[in-house]
Amino acid sequence: MKKIKILGFFLLSPLFILAASEGSDSNFYADLGLNLIGIIGIIVVVAAIALIVNLLNQAIKLRELQIYEEQGFEPYLEAKKKSARSSWWRRVTKAMTAAVPVEREQDILLNHDYDGIRELDNSLPPWWVYGFYLTIGISIFYVGYYHFSSNAKSSAELYEIEMEQAEAAVERYLATQANRVDESNVTLLTDAADLGEGKDIFDTYCAACHLKTGGGAPNSVGPNLTDKYWLHGGSIKDVFKTVKYGVPEKGMISWKDQLRPTEIHKVSSYILSLQGTNPPGAKEPQGELYVPEEDTENQDSVKVIGLINN
Numbered sequence: 107m108k109k110i111k112i113l114g115f116f117l118l119s120p121l122f123i124l125a126a127s128e129g130s131d132s133n134f135y136a137d138l139g140l141n142l143i144g145i146i147g148i149i150v151v152v153a154a155i156a157l158i159v160n161l162l163n164q165a166i167k168l169r170e171l172q173i174y175e176e177q178g179f180e181p182y183l184e185a186k187k188k189s190a191r192s193s194w195w196r197r198v199t200k201a202m203t204a205a206v207p208v209e210r211e212q213d214i215l216l217n218h219d220y221d222g223i224r225e226l227d228n229s230l231p232p233w234w235v236y237g238f239y240l241t242i243g244i245s246i247f248y249v250g251y252y253h254f255s256s257n258a259k260s261s262a263e264l265y266e267i268e269m270e271q272a273e274a275a276v277e278r279y280l281a282t283q284a285n286r287v288d289e290s291n292v293t294l295l296t297d298a299a300d301l302g303e304g305k306d307i308f309d310t311y312c313a314a315c316h317l318k319t320g321g322g323a324p325n326s327v328g329p330n331l332t333d334k335y336w337l338h339g340g341s342i343k344d345v346f347k348t349v350k351y352g353v354p355e356k357g358m359i360s361w362k363d364q365l366r367p368t369e370i371h372k373v374s375s376y377i378l379s380l381q382g383t384n385p386p387g388a389k390e391p392q393g394e395l396y397v398p399e400e401d402t403e404n405q406d407s408v409k410v411i412g413l414i415n416n
């Protein structure tokens with residue numbers, strides 16, 4: 107009989123898992139609200155059942171008392187015995203706790219005496235033992251279901267899926283952002299409005315060292331940006347990179363925290379629009395002569411053909 111009960115728990119355990127894993131494709135946290143409602147619902151139902159059982163027991167007791175008052179002690183005892191036999195709840199609780207009655211505790215008292223505290227050799231309460239077997243059953247089912255079947259995904263697989271989704275979301279977000287421009291994909295802007303914004307940025311942030319003309323002066327901190335000679339390259343990608351990361355050790359700060367990529371894009375394009383403006387009193391050329399590559403077929407050809415002192 108006991109074995110059959112345990113077997114029953116084993117057979118039932120998959121149902122619990124199935125109930126719990128329903129809709130396992132979807133995100134657990136997204137469903138948390140729904141799950142909470144479900145859990146609260148179960149608690150309410152269990153509480154209601156407990157209340158009903160309790161009320162029924164009360165009613166039976168009242169009925170027994172009534173019998174005692176109306177018919178005396180013997181019929182009362184008879185009714186009490188009958189209800190004790192018939193109350194399934196009482197039988198279940200008794201079977202589930204299997205506690206030795208206080209009168210027979212002497213039989214299971216151990217010899218150990220810890221400063222007057224004695225030990226009873228009670229058997230494990232069946233409710234606990236069944237719960238333990240249930241967890242073993244669930245774990246076996248769990249491993250099979252989540253790790254070896256294709257029906258459900260393990261937490262590692264769910265993690266991978268969520269990471270992929272998050273990456274896709276980031277991609278989608280970035281695709282909507284013009285700010286995505288960086289030194290690897292930047293192209294020269296020629297639109298007057300863009301260059302106008304570039305000029306505003308230059309006058310605000312850069313003119314202190316490079317002067318408003320961009321040409322600097324013999325005693326200015328920043329080099330001449332209007333000539334063909336560059337310390338760090340004269341292509342749009344080079345200039346973008348210099349402005350973005352700066353040359354901190356030489357006094358040119360990195361602007362990537364103060365300017366957005368689109369702003370660096372505009373100011374860099376503006377700088378290159380100053381090529382050949384030859385402002386009077388500009389700083390002497392520094393760096394290497396940069397010759398723009400016109401021929402896109404011939405990207406590899408050498409761009410730097412001259413060298414001037416740094």
Ligand code: HEC
Nearest residue numbers: 311312315327328329336337338339348349353356357358
């Ligand atoms: C505090 C002074 C200062 C400010 C402000 C400044 N720069 Fe510079 N910049 C320099 C110095 C100094 C260098 C030369 C670095 C070197 O010697 O490597 C330089 C170099 C450069 C270069 C590279 C020139 C070359 O020959 O390769 C570019 C492009 C440039 N700056 C753009 C800008 C822009 C755009 C701004 C404004 C957003 C700006 N700078 C603001 C000091 C400054």
